[in-house]
Amino acid sequence: MNISIVIPCHNEEKNIAEISNRFLKIFDKIDIDLYKIIFIDDGSTDNSWQEINLLSKKFKNKILGIRLSRNFGHQNAVMTGLKYCKSDLTLIIDADLQDPPELLEEMKNKLINEKANCVYGKRISRKDTFFKKITASIFYRVFNKLSYTKIPFDAGDFRLIDEKIVKNLLRLNEADPFIRGLVPWTGFKQIPIEYARDERRRGESSYNLKKMLNLTLDGMLSFSNFPLKISYYICIISLVILLLLVVYTLKSYFDGQTVQGWTSLIMTILFFNSILFFILAIFGEYLGRIFLEIKKRPNAIISEITED
Ligand code: UDP
Ligand code: MG
Numbered sequence: 001m002n003i004s005i006v007i008p009c010h011n012e013e014k015n016i017a018e019i020s021n022r023f024l025k026i027f028d029k030i031d032i033d034l035y036k037i038i039f040i041d042d043g044s045t046d047n048s049w050q051e052i053n054l055l056s057k058k059f060k061n062k063i064l065g066i067r068l069s070r071n072f073g074h075q076n077a078v079m080t081g082l083k084y085c086k087s088d089l090t091l092i093i094d095a096d097l098q099d100p101p102e103l104l105e106e107m108k109n110k111l112i113n114e115k116a117n118c119v120y121g122k123r124i125s126r127k128d129t130f131f132k133k134i135t136a137s138i139f140y141r142v143f144n145k146l147s148y149t150k151i152p153f154d155a156g157d158f159r160l161i162d163e164k165i166v167k168n169l170l171r172l173n174e175a176d177p178f179i180r181g182l183v184p185w186t187g188f189k190q191i192p193i194e195y196a197r198d199e200r201r202r203g204e205s206s207y208n209l210k211k212m213l214n215l216t217l218d219g220m221l222s223f224s225n226f227p228l229k230i231s232y233y234i235c236i237i238s239l240v241i242l243l244l245l246v247v248y249t250l251k252s253y254f255d256g257q258t259v260q261g262w263t264s265l266i267m268t269i270l271f272f273n274s275i276l277f278f279i280l281a282i283f284g285e286y287l288g289r290i291f292l293e294i295k296k297r298p299n300a301i302i303s304e305i306t307e308d
Helices: 015-031 050-057 074-082 103-115 130-146 163-172 177-187 210-223 226-254 265-295
Strands: 002-007 033-041 062-070 089-092 118-128 155-162 190-197 302-305
Touching: 002 074, 002 177, 002 190, 015 033, 015 050, 015 103, 033 050, 050 062, 062 074, 062 089, 074 089, 074 163, 089 163, 103 118, 118 163, 130 210, 155 163, 155 177, 163 177, 177 210, 190 226, 190 302, 210 226, 226 265, 226 302, 265 302
Parallel strands: 002 033, 002 089, 033 062, 118 190
Antiparallel strands: 062 302, 089 155, 118 155
């Protein structure tokens, strides 16, 4: 049995050597072969690619580097890496050592003993900022309310998957892949393993607010049609308000009072205007995504691959 390690890197020059050393050390001890450690350099602007190159020369056949032609984003980088996993199992892990490589042995044992197809890391504690923790917690809860596919709380992309899941993930070819939703979507037996998530070892997080929001939106919109249905509810509410207004106006008319003030009128117009635009925005989001999807662009473009 063998295993690939997929590590997406965006400006991780200071973590690359350590993470590969830690993995190589693990494979000296455990009874499973390393197929390859696959680093995907997602358009780094530091020396990440040079680091990956050095390692791939030093550990020929065991370390593969793939350099993307620009920054395509974390999820696309992982999908590109998966295409090179010709192994029985695959571990997806961040480069910044927030997830402990040493957990691999336990994950592998769990997968084999319980005959599962995926073992995903479930964070029982995490050393992230308060903001990150609270937004993540809201996200998982809202996502599961809206989505047809349920995803486990507090699980990221740190997971060990077998070749069946990899094969099916690659078949999907989605434009904005949301891996932590797509893996549960494939079905099969998926079980958690609990762990404490560490602080980022070195360097800075590449997930700024914009990237986080984009990932959230990708997840929500590709797993739920609920936002499209909001328009129905808003429509019903506005119709009720309209009806009340009509009753009020008629009553004033028969009471002999003139309906005064166009302020309220303008306010009403504005109110409905904003609702319309809101609905239009939701439509735009979906339309934009359909547009991207039908173009069937590749997830990422590779500019270089280290030699074998
Ligand atoms: N990453 C990437 N492309 C990006 C952003 C991030 O490949 O555009 C990688 C990054 O190098 C790391 C992983 O994705 O290995 C998770 O990113 P990060 O640690 O910055 O996110 P956080 O842990 O803060 O959510
Ligand atoms: Mg991180």
